[in-house]
Amino acid sequence: MLTSRKALALAALLASAAPALAQDRVLTFNTNASDPAPRQMFETLAADFMAEHPEIRVEINTFDHEGFKTAIRNFLTADPPDLITWFAGNRMKPFVDAGQLMDISDVWAAEGVGENLASAESSVTFDGKQWGMPYSYYQWGVYYNRDAYEAAGIAEPATDWDGFLANCETFQAAGIDCLTTGSKALWPVAGLFDYLSLRTNGYDWHMQLTNGEIPWTDDSVRAVFAEMGRIAPFITANHAAIDWQDAVALMVQGRAAHYVMGNFAVAAFRDGGMTDDNLGFMSFPTINADIPRAEEAPTETVHIPAGARNPDDAKLFLTYLARANVQTKMNDMLGQLPVNSEASVGDDPFLQAGFEMLSTAEGGIAQFFDRDAPAEMAKAGMEGFQEFLVRPERLDQILDRLERQRQRIYATAQ
Amino acid sequence: MTALPHDPAPPRARRTRKTLTPWLFLAPGMAMFLIYVLIPIVQSVWVSFHDWDGLGQMRWIGLANYSELWWDDAFYTSLKNNVIWLVLYMLAVPAGLMIALFLNQTVRGIRIYKSLFFFPFVISQVVVGLIFSWFYAPGFGLLYAMIEWLTGRGVAILAEEDYVTYGIIAAGLWPQIAYCMILYLTGLNAVAPDQIEAARLDGAKGWRMLWHVVLPQLRPATFIAVVMTVIGALRSFDLVSIMTSGGPFGSSRVLSYYMYEQALSEYGYRMGYGAAIAVVLFGIMMIFISGFIWKMWRDEKGL
Numbered sequence: 001m002l003t004s005r006k007a008l009a010l011a012a013l014l015a016s017a018a019p020a021l022a023q024d025r026v027l028t029f030n031t032n033a034s035d036p037a038p039r040q041m042f043e044t045l046a047a048d049f050m051a052e053h054p055e056i057r058v059e060i061n062t063f064d065h066e067g068f069k070t071a072i073r074n075f076l077t078a079d080p081p082d083l084i085t086w087f088a089g090n091r092m093k094p095f096v097d098a099g100q101l102m103d104i105s106d107v108w109a110a111e112g113v114g115e116n117l118a119s120a121e122s123s124v125t126f127d128g129k130q131w132g133m134p135y136s137y138y139q140w141g142v143y144y145n146r147d148a149y150e151a152a153g154i155a156e157p158a159t160d161w162d163g164f165l166a167n168c169e170t171f172q173a174a175g176i177d178c179l180t181t182g183s184k185a186l187w188p189v190a191g192l193f194d195y196l197s198l199r200t201n202g203y204d205w206h207m208q209l210t211n212g213e214i215p216w217t218d219d220s221v222r223a224v225f226a227e228m229g230r231i232a233p234f235i236t237a238n239h240a241a242i243d244w245q246d247a248v249a250l251m252v253q254g255r256a257a258h259y260v261m262g263n264f265a266v267a268a269f270r271d272g273g274m275t276d277d278n279l280g281f282m283s284f285p286t287i288n289a290d291i292p293r294a295e296e297a298p299t300e301t302v303h304i305p306a307g308a309r310n311p312d313d314a315k316l317f318l319t320y321l322a323r324a325n326v327q328t329k330m331n332d333m334l335g336q337l338p339v340n341s342e343a344s345v346g347d348d349p350f351l352q353a354g355f356e357m358l359s360t361a362e363g364g365i366a367q368f369f370d371r372d373a374p375a376e377m378a379k380a381g382m383e384g385f386q387e388f389l390v391r392p393e394r395l396d397q398i399l400d401r402l403e404r405q406r407q408r409i410y411a412t413a414q
Numbered sequence: 415m416t417a418l419p420h421d422p423a424p425p426r427a428r429r430t431r432k433t434l435t436p437w438l439f440l441a442p443g444m445a446m447f448l449i450y451v452l453i454p455i456v457q458s459v460w461v462s463f464h465d466w467d468g469l470g471q472m473r474w475i476g477l478a479n480y481s482e483l484w485w486d487d488a489f490y491t492s493l494k495n496n497v498i499w500l501v502l503y504m505l506a507v508p509a510g511l512m513i514a515l516f517l518n519q520t521v522r523g524i525r526i527y528k529s530l531f532f533f534p535f536v537i538s539q540v541v542v543g544l545i546f547s548w549f550y551a552p553g554f555g556l557l558y559a560m561i562e563w564l565t566g567r568g569v570a571i572l573a574e575e576d577y578v579t580y581g582i583i584a585a586g587l588w589p590q591i592a593y594c595m596i597l598y599l600t601g602l603n604a605v606a607p608d609q610i611e612a613a614r615l616d617g618a619k620g621w622r623m624l625w626h627v628v629l630p631q632l633r634p635a636t637f638i639a640v641v642m643t644v645i646g647a648l649r650s651f652d653l654v655s656i657m658t659s660g661g662p663f664g665s666s667r668v669l670s671y672y673m674y675e676q677a678l679s680e681y682g683y684r685m686g687y688g689a690a691i692a693v694v695l696f697g698i699m700m701i702f703i704s705g706f707i708w709k710m711w712r713d714e715k716g717l
Contacts, residue, residue, distance in 0.1 A: 379681035
């Protein structure tokens with residue numbers, strides 16, 4: 001009796017040990033995909049990868065999008081997973097500097113990987129090495145409500161800044177906010193600043209500014225703020241107290257005409273009841289015609305933490321992630337643009353328009369203010385933009401403060 | 415078994431037992447206090463002399479964080495807001511007393527009224543913050559609509575740098591008044607009826623009765639109410655975080671929120687600077703805490 005029970009227990013132990021041995025090749029993947037579409041996309045991605053590599057099991061841990069930003073520092077140092085989602089540019093630099101991310105130059109150098117991702121290479125490269133794998137990006141631009149245009153009696157949106165501002169006066173007379181935003185979380189105003197900066201002084205200047213090479217008290221910075229001051233009176237009042245989604249509601253209801261936003265807002269516009277008939281998209285109007293048109297398109301990336309337990313399979317996963325057909329499927333589900341130049345872009349008219357706009361941007365493609373500039377500068381800057389929109393008379397004070405920050409932040413960064 | 419009760423322990427051992435026992439009983443509490451209070455305080459002060467992003471190497475920079483604080487406008491905004499919080503939050507004490515006096519009567523169903531008044535203290539601060547955000551919200555908020563109806567132009571309290579701190583304090587007062595009220599209600603139960611009777615016979619009424627007879631007996635409740643309100647005002651973090659995230663452009667920050675922003679928020683990770691703010695906040699709190707401890711010590715000595 002006893003012996004048979006022992007044998008049973010032993011058998012059970014063996015049975016449980018055998019699959020554990022087979023499934024030693026586990027990839028833990030911490031993502032910030034808390035919204036339904038990205039969440040489903042990553043689950044499908046993992047399932048497809050496992051179908052191709054049955055010996056590897058991918059375990060996804062989904063974090064809340066905002067909570068991820070603080071959790072990442074804990075799990076990178078305490079219990080690093082094998083794969084993480086993060087953002088390109090300066091947002092990943094602190095982790096690179098602290099040695100928390102793995103150099104994946106070898107994956108990039110492999111046959112058929114790097115050459116198709118050339119457009120995003122610079123945004124994941126530090127010290128000549130690649131630290132992340134880009135899989136998706138999306139355009140920022142001007143979304144507008146055609147019904148609001150009709151209500152104000154304006155036929156077509158103007159593509160030049162003076163015409164745009166002239167239309168704003170007509171909108172204002174009709175009781176419609178020409179431009180809306182919700183700046184409670186600060187970052188929406190950074191999109192507006194970036195475009196004004198790219199249109200006034202161009203891509204190279206914008207990159208120098210975010211790299212801390214231009215004093216904020218410089219006349220060229222004042223030129224950008226001067227344009228911001230021209231649009232300020234036409235922006236939704238009290239934008240500092242509302243979230244970006246609240247401003248979406250204003251545009252859906254026709255109480256606002258334009259919104260400078262990322263393409264992810266299209267889903268929100270559609271949820272609010274807008275259709276492809278009355279939702280319009282265009283590139284930000286031209287301010288200085290001599291400057292080559294640059295656009296803004298943040299890139300989404302996946303990285304391997306330096307402490308990953310299964311780096312070999314993680315690299316295999318990134319090679320898979322870089323593939324054209326994989327990126328096509330992922331971005332179809334996300335409603336975003338694939339980075340791989342061989343991948344095909346979804347049928348969505350806004351995606352098509354965005355792809356067209358980005359692929360013809362001869363000036364260059366910026367990431368976003370908080371990815372191009374170091375985090376502290378981004379925070380100080382965005383606060384300054386918001387303050388300027390509400391209190392334009394404080395320009396000197398704001399620029400002096402930003403300049404003091406610049407001297408401190410970039411001095412310690414070196 | 416031998417007779418234990420008259421265990422003739424040598425006097426020496428008894429003395430050691432007498433001196434050792436209190437320490438043994440205190441040990442767990444002291445260990446907790448050491449690990450969770452004293453050591454973190456020392457660590458915070460230590461970190462405040464460094465430049466550290468929480469991941470990489472710590473770099474000793476001496477007093478540089480403090481000298482930066484000296485020139486930091488945002489720090490003074492936070493400090494000013496903390497003072498406003500301290501002063502206005504004190505309103506909770508008299509307001510709580512008034513409501514407690516008002517509710518301290520024997521009417522049918524008074525318990526229901528008492529619990530209704532106590533309700534805001536039961537719900538989470540996060541919910542309080544959300545309720546007040548909606549109350550102030552431009553467009554659909556009740557207060558916004560009322561101001562618009564009265565003056566023709568709505569005011570979004572949380573978007574105006576001049577009003578935003580007051581708006582948040584108003585939200586914070588709601589549960590704090592309820593808390594002070596419950597402290598006073600229990601205090602009022604302990605008020606000696608014979609003294610009230612005696613005072614009444616002597617012709618004391620209204621304010622005089624309250625000031626000279628009731629309030630002195632409520633002193634312990636007042637003490638606790640003031641202590642809790644001061645501490646509540648200094649650690650006001652949740653409401654600021656929920657309602658404005660310190661905005662618009664940082665004008666509703668308080669020290670505790672600024673510390674969080676610098677040390678732990680999305681664009682922060684300046685652990686040293688955050689620690690320096692924490693040390694300053696600790697210094698301010700110490701002024702009050704030592705005052706309270708001194709008073710308690712005097713009371714216990716019966717001075």
